[in-house]
Amino acid sequence: MTTDTPLLEASNVDFAYGDVSILRDVSVSIRAGEVTALIGPNGTGKTTLLRALAGLQVPTAGSITYHGPETAREIGYLPQHPEFRPGFTVLETLRFYASLVGRGDDDAMARLESVGLADAATRQVEALSGGMTRLVGIAQATIGDPPLVVLDEPASGLDPGMSKHVFAVASELAATGTAVLLSSHDLELVERTAGEVVMLDRGTVVERGSPTSIRNRLGVDSLQAVYEASIAGDLSSVRVQGETA
């Protein structure tokens, strides 16, 4: 892999559930050492694209190719609504996942420390708040040092302080050379954190580039303005793929 080669490359990806088309001709490149943010209205196919890029769903057409190094775990994944098996402590949960890639207790504890949850190590996972569960999910996603970490709405439902913390963790991961791909509706934090933004609307990519380059291209002063200028139709309506397309 050269420095110009993306870590993960999706080319002309289509995805459909039966007759309902979710993604159409989507091409995305994810680079190492950078936070790539996927933004767009609800119901526009962000989670489907993230799942396809994480290898959890096979696209109907197109190809997704990983160019990164061979490791025990190539892609880490945080689901949109992370949950863990009840009856286990936070540390036991991470220890289990770490053991699957040959890592020990120290690594599990280090992951917890990296997301600021070391004090909750002995707490039962079912006793965690939503934000803490999400942080444990992020810690889980980084186990095995995967070259790419995919985070589906990591700041969803979190208070501003916790959201900022989650994005800071994503930035720190990128600073270590990891490619971070995340989706979010917090455009201010995305603008501050992401090196690359991919805007999805009705299953297609409508904008891509660094926040600055997109803003300059459209002659606006914020990502929020980019969003409003780029998204077609009524912003107050949820996109229901196959119904309005």
Next chain:
Amino acid sequence: MTGTPTPASEATTTTDADSETTVSKPPTDRSGSIYRSKRIIVRELRTVSRTRTFFVLSAALAAVLAGIAWVGGGVRAGFVPTVVDLLTPLELLVPIVAVAFGYRAILGDRRRGELDVLETYPVTPREHVVGVYVGRAVGLLAAVVVPLALVGGAVFVAREEPLGRYASHAGADSPFLFARFVVLTVLFALAILAVALAISALVSGTRSALALAVVALVVLLVGLDLALVYGLAAGFLGDSSLVYSLAVSPLSAYRGLVFESAVITASGTGPQTASPVASVLGLVVWTGVSLAVATWAVKQ
């Protein structure tokens, strides 16, 4: 499970919906596979040991079996009378307990999104299913074997006839016959647990898991036997093939095996009630096919 995106170095292409789509291959190293399955087994064992419901079920099973053996007089009469006393209750209770141990095992991981997360680790669907099955099986066997061992111990102490003859002698009572009965009960329990695990992997919700578990219990406990009776009455099954046909039903296979290897051996007389080889094969096939179905379902 669908696997991670294709590494550029080993990209393969398959056709999906008339279009080219890349898919990947899971890791296949044998020692790593055993190691990862072990990790999943340990996780399942911890889950079983920390779930109060399983303890309650196990205690209830132990109480019922001990009660039947005591009230029925089997404890004082000997090992084979105890087998005869316990056989019918176990035909009902073992499937219920086995289904309780397995029907949500994989479903729980799926509902929490942990199947998706596990897919990003080097764990194949087969390793996952084997790990879950073995872990739950250890818990189930503890729930079934411990009460039977206690009952066997009680018979050993309380039996009125002196112990001194072996199973090889017709008309004899022997702890070895009881041990055979325990082993056959274990085989039966393992087969039903595999069916429960397949259900757990096929369904997407707890209600559908419960509904399918009830359907499976009705089919396994009543349906297949009724089908055999119908086949015999309608002439589809001949008298000579009946002992082999019983192997199709796990319940009939278990019952036939217990009669053939414990009850009739002790009594020394009686018609052939089952083909032991076909019956064991039947239980093994039910176990294997169910685990294959579970693996296939996890892959999806």
